[in-house]
Amino acid sequence: MTKKKPKQGFCSHNQVVYGMTTVSERGQVVVPANIRRDLDIKTGDRFMVLKRGDNAGITLLKIDKMDELMFKIQQDEEFFKKVSGGENMPTCQDCKHYNPVDEETGNCFGVEVKADMDADDCPAKAFEPK
Numbered sequence: 001m002t003k004k005k006p007k008q009g010f011c012s013h014n015q016v017v018y019g020m021t022t023v024s025e026r027g028q029v030v031v032p033a034n035i036r037r038d039l040d041i042k043t044g045d046r047f048m049v050l051k052r053g054d055n056a057g058i059t060l061l062k063i064d065k066m067d068e069l070m071f072k073i074q075q076d077e078e079f080f081k082k083v084s085g086g087e088n089m090p091t092c093q094d095c096k097h098y099n100p101v102d103e104e105t106g107n108c109f110g111v112e113v114k115a116d117m118d119a120d121d122c123p124a125k126a127f128e129p130k
């Protein structure tokens with residue numbers, strides 16, 4: 001009886017390069033079959049086309065993955081604060097009514113407040129820049 005040779009495979013989990021493709025006269029490119037298989041890309045799938053920041057090429061993002069990303073962004077209040085300049089929002093320590101008690105807290109009209117509290121959250125709505 002002959003012993004069966006164990007099957008061997010190729011793990012593409014960390015694969016980055018999938019070959020080369022050429023732009024046709026009509027601007028079309030062929031997506032190599034092996035990356036279509038690995039990413040489950042099918043005929044009719046739609047992609048968002050992004051230019052890389054370093055102008056080295058493009059990135060194609062599956063539209064259904066973009067929907068997932070957009071949903072996560074939609075649910076993330078911190079994200080909206082960051083993109084709307086929330087990171088630079090004035091805080092109590094930027095307010096003329098703030099008198100420091102220590103490094104983290106200060107006194108405002110006799111009430112202890114956090115130095116890094118957003119001026120938007122001011123209970124008295126009395127923020128005034130120093």
Ligand code: SF4
Pocket residue numbers: 091092093095096097098108109113117118119122123124125126127128
């Ligand atoms: S007035 Fe409002 S923003 Fe200003 S220090 Fe007091 S609590 Fe903070």
